[in-house]
Amino acid sequence: MDLFQFLGYSFIQRAYLAGAFVAALCAMLGLFLVLRRLSLIGDGLAHVSFGAIALGLAFGVYPFYVAIPVVLIASYFILKLTERAKIYGDAAIGVVSSLGIAGGVLLASLSNGFNVDLFSYLFGNILAISDQEVYLSLGLCLVVLAVILALYQDLFSATFDGEYAKVTGIKMERINLVLTSLTALTVVLAIKVVGIMLASALLILPAVTALQIAKGFRGAMVVAVLVSITSVFVGVTASFFLDLPAGATIVMCNIVLFAIVLIIKKVNLGVSK
């Protein structure tokens, strides 16, 4: 099969399109999350979506229609647990995420018959993404992207130095709510690309790769987006030709890029010494 024939498949085009948008979003948000030491919020919210997807399947509702509001509410709870109950952020993530997983497992055991469907969400399959899911992903991506761009300076300031951001009149509670809500939406979108188990990888890996070589915050964001989109393109292509699971291949591409950047950085440091 030649490349043109491969690119002519509509399911490949859908995978590239939806994957690239979701990857770009994950990279942008991931940078804020990693620098705020909130990397694991993606993992926690993905676990919550496991329970939400189980709920959707149990009641015969399209799972993402249940997952989006449930994960948004969970992100709000994580925030409020941290702010009001004086619980450390990682502990709050642990509380909410264990509720999601436990709820999902209980629902799966009580409602026999959808276990196969539920487990297909654990690892995702972007090659099986439908037209409807592409439209939903693109619509949500554009909303999240617009919010990030409109609030870029406030998000940057709040990430760099929250106390100083407050002094300049930025409402930190509002910005934190926006960041966790955007993360919740993005995690749900990422599940379709790489699955529940690996959703947080799309948030973390491009950001940590970019941080190795970044020469500024804006530059770090550009590098993270490029790394993330490249991983999706290479991962989708490789998974098709090598008959590998797409989600895991995309994540492995991210890890390979991270390793390459790390090695180049070490070599350059060695040369400059």
Add this chain to the structure above:
Amino acid sequence: MNEVVSVQDLTFSYGSTEVLSHVSFRVERANYVALTGPNGAGKTTLIKVLLGLTDGYQGAVKLFGQDRKAFTEWGRIGYLPQRVNVFNPLFPATVREVVGLGLLSQKRFPKTFKKEDRATILATLDLMGIVDLKDKLVGDLSGGQQQRVFLARALVSQPELLILDEPSTALDPQSREGFFDLLQELNQNRNLTIILITHDTAQIGQYAHELLYLDKTVIFHGNFADFCASEEMGLYFGQYAHHVICHQHP
């Protein structure tokens, strides 16, 4: 309007622990006030109240004649926090990006930088003598250079009041001297009002016009001549510390 800060009968508690008790003082325009006192005296809490970082206080606090709770012109106030408390050295921010954050108090949604904003940032870096560092990562700079970057961030909005929280922490003696000289120049040439928290009592007298000694309440507020002439303060501080502060005053 010459009154920049007015605090009247300010009381603040964390839970049942009273941190500030009936604090009253005023700061006039172009004044340079050294705010000092022992650990736990409420200095940082007082600054947080002034900067709008803490609410739930009793008493009246006014900034430029306006009630602090209704105050929105935060661009008129520059703030330099303790560097060690705020800075993550791995954060990939350039000097230019960090200094630009000081302009956000003057921006409305959507906050974007125009050509004149970029020129203001460069002019402020030039004033600080660090324009050649504009594209460097802040984490790659020395302690003294970083402190200048954060001072540039505090000054880029061209504030009328500058509040500094122990700015000399983590600076070597040479950088410290250069830093205080720069503050003095800003105070004298630009009529910048300065409130500076410091434990560095030996250097206070060289720079500040007034001393505000806080220990939950105001123990002393006045100029150095009055402070040095006060037998009461001599007893309060101990003769040696009192002598050291007075001796440093030109």
